[in-house]
Amino acid sequence: MAPTEPILRLRNICKSFGRIEVLRDVTLDVHAGEIHALAGENGAGKSTLMNIIGGIHQPTSGEIVLRGAQAEIRSPLDAQDHGISLVHQEIALCPDVTVAENVMMSSIARSRAPFVNRARIRRQAAETLRLLTDIEPDTILGKLSISNQQLVEICRALNSDCDILILDEPTAALTQSEADALFAILRQLRAKGMAIIYISHRMSEIYGLCDRITILRDGRLISTDPVSAISPGEVVHRLIGRRLDAMYPAKAAVAGGDVLLSARDLSDGRKVRGVGFDLRKGEILGIAGLIGSGRTELLEMICGLRPRVAGTVSLEGGEGFAPALYARSVSRGVVYLSEDRKTNGSFQTLPIAFNISSLRLSQVATRLGLVNRRKEAAQALALGRRLNLRSAGIHQNVSELSGGNQQKVAIAKLLSVDPRIVLLDEPTRGIDVGAKAEIHALLRELATAGVGVIVVSSELSEVIGLCDRVLVLAEGRLSGMLEGEELTEGNVVRLAAGPARPTRNDEARRG
Amino acid sequence: MDRDETLTPGSGTLRGAVPRAVARLLRMREGMLLLIIAVLFVGMSFASPHFLTWGNMRAILMSFSTEGIVVVGMTILIIVGGIDLSVGAAMCLAMVVAGKLFLVGMNPWLAGLIGVGATGLAGFVMGLFVTGIGLGFFITSLAFLGLLRGLCFIVTEGTPLSLFTLPPSFKFIGQGNVYGVPVVILIFLVVAVVGDFLVRNATVFRRVIYVGSNENAANYSGINVRRVRLWTTVLCSSLAGFAGIIFMSRLGVATPTFGIGSELNIIAAAVIGGASLSGGKGSVLGAILGIGLLSLVTSSMILLNISIFWQETIRGLILLAAVSVDHLVNRHR
Numbered sequence: 133m134a135p136t137e138p139i140l141r142l143r144n145i146c147k148s149f150g151r152i153e154v155l156r157d158v159t160l161d162v163h164a165g166e167i168h169a170l171a172g173e174n175g176a177g178k179s180t181l182m183n184i185i186g187g188i189h190q191p192t193s194g195e196i197v198l199r200g201a202q203a204e205i206r207s208p209l210d211a212q213d214h215g216i217s218l219v220h221q222e223i224a225l226c227p228d229v230t231v232a233e234n235v236m237m238s239s240i241a242r243s244r245a246p247f248v249n250r251a252r253i254r255r256q257a258a259e260t261l262r263l264l265t266d267i268e269p270d271t272i273l274g275k276l277s278i279s280n281q282q283l284v285e286i287c288r289a290l291n292s293d294c295d296i297l298i299l300d301e302p303t304a305a306l307t308q309s310e311a312d313a314l315f316a317i318l319r320q321l322r323a324k325g326m327a328i329i330y331i332s333h334r335m336s337e338i339y340g341l342c343d344r345i346t347i348l349r350d351g352r353l354i355s356t357d358p359v360s361a362i363s364p365g366e367v368v369h370r371l372i373g374r375r376l377d378a379m380y381p382a383k384a385a386v387a388g389g390d391v392l393l394s395a396r397d398l399s400d401g402r403k404v405r406g407v408g409f410d411l412r413k414g415e416i417l418g419i420a421g422l423i424g425s426g427r428t429e430l431l432e433m434i435c436g437l438r439p440r441v442a443g444t445v446s447l448e449g450g451e452g453f454a455p456a457l458y459a460r461s462v463s464r465g466v467v468y469l470s471e472d473r474k475t476n477g478s479f480q481t482l483p484i485a486f487n488i489s490s491l492r493l494s495q496v497a498t499r500l501g502l503v504n505r506r507k508e509a510a511q512a513l514a515l516g517r518r519l520n521l522r523s524a525g526i527h528q529n530v531s532e533l534s535g536g537n538q539q540k541v542a543i544a545k546l547l548s549v550d551p552r553i554v555l556l557d558e559p560t561r562g563i564d565v566g567a568k569a570e571i572h573a574l575l576r577e578l579a580t581a582g583v584g585v586i587v588v589s590s591e592l593s594e595v596i597g598l599c600d601r602v603l604v605l606a607e608g609r610l611s612g613m614l615e616g617e618e619l620t621e622g623n624v625v626r627l628a629a630g631p632a633r634p635t636r637n638d639e640a641r642r643g
Numbered sequence: 644m645d646r647d648e649t650l651t652p653g654s655g656t657l658r659g660a661v662p663r664a665v666a667r668l669l670r671m672r673e674g675m676l677l678l679i680i681a682v683l684f685v686g687m688s689f690a691s692p693h694f695l696t697w698g699n700m701r702a703i704l705m706s707f708s709t710e711g712i713v714v715v716g717m718t719i720l721i722i723v724g725g726i727d728l729s730v731g732a733a734m735c736l737a738m739v740v741a742g743k744l745f746l747v748g749m750n751p752w753l754a755g756l757i758g759v760g761a762t763g764l765a766g767f768v769m770g771l772f773v774t775g776i777g778l779g780f781f782i783t784s785l786a787f788l789g790l791l792r793g794l795c796f797i798v799t800e801g802t803p804l805s806l807f808t809l810p811p812s813f814k815f816i817g818q819g820n821v822y823g824v825p826v827v828i829l830i831f832l833v834v835a836v837v838g839d840f841l842v843r844n845a846t847v848f849r850r851v852i853y854v855g856s857n858e859n860a861a862n863y864s865g866i867n868v869r870r871v872r873l874w875t876t877v878l879c880s881s882l883a884g885f886a887g888i889i890f891m892s893r894l895g896v897a898t899p900t901f902g903i904g905s906e907l908n909i910i911a912a913a914v915i916g917g918a919s920l921s922g923g924k925g926s927v928l929g930a931i932l933g934i935g936l937l938s939l940v941t942s943s944m945i946l947l948n949i950s951i952f953w954q955e956t957i958r959g960l961i962l963l964a965a966v967s968v969d970h971l972v973n974r975h976r
């Protein structure tokens with residue numbers, strides 16, 4: 133890095149929330165024209181640090197130097213005036229207005245004109261959107277899937293004219309192709325001299341995109357290095373304080389146990405068209421596909437969260453399974469983890485213990501229908517320990533947890549009912565490498581113990597590293613099923629891109 | 644509600660524990676209200692010789708006991724994310740329906756039961772509009788406020804029903820005493836204590852909290868959101884009807900204008916007590932303390948010879964102060 137004055141310099145930043153100390157003495161320099169990775173475990177304080185730069189939180193002590201001058205960033209609007217733009221980890225948009233208005237939010241907020249020029253806003257928004265996606269600018273934001281909302285959030289930041297861009301886990305909800313498009317844009321911006329801070333739990337992104345990497349642990353600065361000067365193993369070591377033997381657990385020894393769940397010709401009349409598959413005992417079945425390919429809809433249709441138009445599902449031993457309500461599905465042991473943990477997966481204003489017990493309250497209730505607080509607490513403690521949950525106690529509100537720990541609460545909630553089959557939509561979204569390995573190990577353990585496990589994931593390496601077989605969807609249709617040797621990134625991407633083309637094996641068989 | 648937490652592990656020494664316990668109590672809405680009420684109490688005992696008498700205490704308790712029953716229902720409805728502007732009219736409806744039936748010769752107990760049933764039914768229909776059609780609570784209950792009040796006028800043909808012929812056994816509810824304590828107060832205490840206990844502990848009401856906290860997440864937890872909303876609405880209306888019947892027994896008359904404006908007092912009490920209009924949060928005990936505080940202030944003003952015209956203004960100021968303090972305290976946490 134050229135020995136120029138950094139555009140942004142954080143000096144000895146400390147931050148506490150009440151009694152909880154979150155950042156201790158963090159110092160960070162960011163230069164124009166670099167992509168600076170910020171890595172750390174869940175709860176390390178990355179988002180808090182970025183929220184301080186973005187004017188959402190005020191540091192308890194320490195100073196911020198912007199372009200050589202000491203600065204105070206009092207509000208998000210203040211941050212914008214300083215040329216800072218932040219893509220939030222959790223989507224922070226207005227659900228009730230159009231995509232275009234969301235993208236143009238900052239210029240609308242700053243405009244002095246008395247009326248909103250809709251035509252101009254729509255045109256400008258459409259231009260920015262086109263860089264990344266084909267979302268219609270006139271759609272109401274709340275109608276979009278979480279991944280598309282994430283894209284809109286990114287477009288909003290790209291649109292506000294800034295020279296410091298902060299991205300807090302922007303790709304957590306994106307699939308490979310959208311992420312690649314984003315990386316191309318970020319590289320262009322870097323070439324134009326923008327300073328970019330990039331938070332991610334994915335090693336491949338840190339090494340493929342970033343110039344320097346700063347590592348936080350427990351709110352303290354561990355190190356800042358050029359990415360080229362540090363090995364991935366060392367990064368992981370510094371992140372979690374121990375070495376990881378393997379990123380993914382070993383795959384199932386013998387595939388092909390009894391069929392636990394079998395779906396035939398499932399259609400929801402809109403997104404999913406005639407999909408069928410078998411889930412076998414002992415395996416982890418992956419579902420891959422692009423955004424909008426119907427992965428979430430497929431899972432929701434199985435467990436009664438979305439009406440089926442056609443098709444059947446049967447469980448082990450051929451018993452029919454067509455729950456009209458999700459509650460029926462839960463009572464038969466088929467549970468679902470939503471991809472959107474903030475909106476669907478958690479009660480943000482309630483304590484951890486209340487969240488975990490919510491799926492089957494009767495388990496922690498007395499015969500008279502009263503909640504047994506002691507049982508409820510014991511349940512939360514046990515599951516929290518099993519998942520290595522980090523919190524100030526089971527009475528802490530979920531909104532105060534880091535993103536990854538919120539996800540663990542959502543998973544703990546599913547496990548609380550001892551499920552027969554778990555349908556997981558992006559189970560490791562936003563989860564750090566260490567915890568991710570723990571969750572993978574947990575899923576493998578469940579599968580080995582005979583629980584059916586289906587995992588939707590947008591992260592290619594996860595789909596390939598974790599799953600025994602992978603079903604690929606393209607535009608709501610089954611585009612292919614990959615296993616063994618055929619399970620490669622190239623094959624998944626190819627199948628996800630378009631209608632089923634024969635895999636090499638098929639050709640070989642035919643030829 | 645979500646703050647009655649036990650000490651988190653490792654939270655310090657014994658010496659720090661007592662002030663911290665006090666600080667925690669004050670952070671809870673109930674604690675703060677208790678403190679304010681205590682201060683008012685002490686102040687008033689010095690300011691007026693008539694304040695600290697059994698007669699005055701009883702009068703204050705009586706003044707909010709019956710409305711207090713409705714406050715319990717309103718708090719629960721606010722926790723689920725709703726609101727009901729029609730409770731004043733519902734109280735009146737129960738009263739005039741029961742009164743009318745009694746006057747045409749029905750047994751007063753049965754008539755009372757039917758009165759409560761009528762408000763429960765009104766709540767059910769209102770709930771259907773909210774959960775079935777998807778209208779907002781505010782607008783729907785505003786419409787029902789007009790509707791039910793109109794019904795009261797229709798039933799009574801606009802004139803008060805005189806019910807002095809009610810049998811003594813029925814009048815006992817509203818006018819009787821047990822060991823010198825009015826039955827009205829006893830009924831209120833039972834409803835309040837049971838309500839507070841159930842909201843904190845019953846699974847049924849835990850679902851109410853889930854729905855109020857996040858409707859989507861409740862749905863993804865297998866909770867039937869519509870059903871929870873519907874029955875909470877019915878509960879609130881029925882409690883209003885129950886209060887109406889007690890008033891009927893107490894006053895011996897059923898007036899078609901009874902309870903106009905009382906919904907505002909009731910909602911204010913719930914909010915002062917810590918209920919959040921965005922749902923998911925609220926405390927029955929807090930709401931009871933809230934309505935107690937409002938009544939205490941009113942009766943103090945009377946004792947201090949402050950013009951009754953100030954009453955509404957001061958009520959507004961208390962509400963404003965309570966909500967502001969809550970907002971500031973939570974922002975800095």
Ligand SMILES: Nc1ncnc2c1ncn2[C@@H]1O[C@H](COP(=O)(O)OP(=O)(O)OP(=O)(O)O)[C@@H](O)[C@H]1O
Pocket residue numbers: 149152154172173174175176177178179180181221523531532533534535536537562564976
């Ligand atoms: N408002 C708050 N009140 C109390 N504690 C908080 C609050 N916000 C965050 N924390 C705590 O601060 C710590 C750091 O949180 P932060 O969100 O910065 O983590 P993170 O590094 O971004 O993690 P993740 O990778 O999971 O997103 C966590 O332990 C969290 O519980």
Ligand SMILES: [Mg+2]
Pocket residue numbers: 178179180221300534535
């Ligand atoms: Mg974060």
